[in-house]
Amino acid sequence: MGHVLVTGATGGIGTALVRGLVRAGHQVTAVGRDVGRLDVHGIEADLAEPGTLAAALGELGDVHALIHCAGISPIAAVADGDPDTWERTLAVNVTSAAELVRLTLPALRRSRGHVIFVNASPGMTGVARWSAFVGSKAALRELADSLREEEAAHGVRVTTVYPAATATELLRGVRSTFGRPYDPDRCIRPETLAQMVVWALSAPADAYVSELSVLPTPR
Ligand SMILES: NC(=O)c1ccc[n+]([C@@H]2O[C@H](COP(=O)([O-])OP(=O)(O)OC[C@H]3O[C@@H](n4cnc5c(N)ncnc54)[C@H](OP(=O)(O)O)[C@@H]3O)[C@@H](O)[C@H]2O)c1
Numbered sequence: 001m002g003h004v005l006v007t008g009a010t011g012g013i014g015t016a017l018v019r020g021l022v023r024a025g026h027q028v029t030a031v032g033r034d035v036g037r038l039d040v041h042g043i044e045a046d047l048a049e050p051g052t053l054a055a056a057l058g059e060l061g062d063v064h065a066l067i068h069c070a071g072i073s074p075i076a077a078v079a080d081g082d083p084d085t086w087e088r089t090l091a092v093n094v095t096s097a098a099e100l101v102r103l104t105l106p107a108l109r110r111s112r113g114h115v116i117f118v119n120a121s122p123g124m125t126g127v128a129r130w131s132a133f134v135g136s137k138a139a140l141r142e143l144a145d146s147l148r149e150e151e152a153a154h155g156v157r158v159t160t161v162y163p164a165a166t167a168t169e170l171l172r173g174v175r176s177t178f179g180r181p182y183d184p185d186r187c188i189r190p191e192t193l194a195q196m197v198v199w200a201l202s203a204p205a206d207a208y209v210s211e212l213s214v215l216p217t218p219r
Pocket residue numbers: 007008009010011012013014031032033034045046047048049069070071072073092118119120121162163164165166167168169170171
């Protein structure tokens with residue numbers, strides 16, 4: 001148990017995650033645009049502007065874990081895209097993750113802490129009309145793997161979580177834009193995914209889960 005910094009805390013998965021962390025006895029700080037909506041301490045920051053994060057975070061004190069759960073998922077063919085969409089998606093999904101790691105690393109090294117990135121189902125590579133999203137998640141995976149090697153000497157653990165369809169408004173919107181059916185009962189419940197992330201954080205000192213792929217049980 002310790003102090004956990006969480007992004008995406010106002011979202012479907014993040015809300016469940018914050019509840020699960022608090023229930024497990026962690027102290028939670030949420031980093032996001034509208035953290036006043038949550039019952040935990042918040043730091044207001046726009047992850048689309050990674051360059052502003054250092055000033056927003058300030059002095060953090062002890063940090064035992066960082067969980068980057070924020071993400072955006074625009075849908076557009078490359079032919080219809082624009083630089084702004086690419087920049088925004090990469091900023092929220094990847095660059096801000098790297099910057100938050102950089103800013104919390106001194107504390108994470110002291111605590112021999114844990115970084116968890118919420119990625120997306122690993123099968124989702126090369127999806128038509130989803131290049132910015134899947135490209136950003138591929139970059140997030142590589143960031144995790146590089147970071148794991150870099151920080152091994154400091155005892156910092158790095159975990160990538162790969163959830164498949166999870167019942168949130170984000171998924172409802174994605175499915176609707178793709179013209180695919182959305183049945184929340186066939187998806188992972190956000191609370192279940194949150195429970196698994198909290199479990200990953202609770203690993204004993206001698207081992208941990210580096211990758212966690214989560215699928216809904218077939219119904
Ligand atoms: N749902 C799924 O099926 C699924 C599957 C695989 C992976 N994932 C991943 O899981 C994560 C959470 O997904 P979700 O379904 O819970 O999505 P969600 O409900 O849309 O939540 C997204 C979160 O990201 C935050 N965010 C977006 N842009 C931001 C910005 N510029 N600055 C700060 N925060 C920002 C949102 O904050 P605001 O409230 O301020 O918008 C919100 O808290 C994402 O990384 C997503 O890719 C989801």
